Amino acid sequence: MxxxxxxxxxxxxxxxxxxxxxxxxxxxxxxxxxxxxxxxxxxxxxxxxxxxxxxSPAEAAPAADAAAQEVPQSISSGQLKVTIDEVKQPGVFLSGQVAFPTGARATWLIDARGSVSWEPILGEPSEEDLNAFQKELGHIIRTQLGRI
The missing domain is CATH 1.10.10 (Arc Repressor Mutant, subunit A)
Structure with a gap:
């Protein structure tokens, strides 16, 4: 084409x-x-x-908005890094990737019904990693809902 x-x-x-x-x-x-x-x-x-x-329109926004798109949180031996995809998939509220302090990585998404799912890319996160991810994802959701 x-x-x-x-x-x-x-x-x-x-x-x-x-x-x-x-x-x-x-x-x-x-x-x-x-x-x-x-x-x-x-x-x-x-x-x-x-x-x-x-x-995304956010790329033209000030650095403060860019910081909200990629929010690191320090925990134990490394950093939890959660990112949000710039291109939204049909039927998906939010999606992105997560890098855990233990080195594990995964993709995640929240569908239009609010269901969270994720697919491992590398390794398995620890229970501490998953708890930190849940907490950070909650923060990201509240931030994103404030923009709607």
């Missing part, structure tokens, strides 16, 4: 991404403004093919 786009259309896609449009917004703009109908995944693959990275 990327080969059938004109240079002007590609430039328009880049501008939308730089202006902070998310994947859903770009998909909608493709249809409404350029008459190009694509699925969510096809839109994502198009952006990947073109090397276009999405920028």
């Amino acid at each position: 990327s080969k059938s786009l004109s240079e002007d259309q590609i430039a328009t896609l880049r501008k939308w991404a730089e202006d902070g449009l998310d994947l859903n917004g770009i998909q909608k703009a493709l249809t409404e403004q350029l008459g190009i109908h694509m699925t969510y995944m096809d839109t994502r693959f198009l952006l990947l093919d073109l090397g276009i990275e999405l920028r």
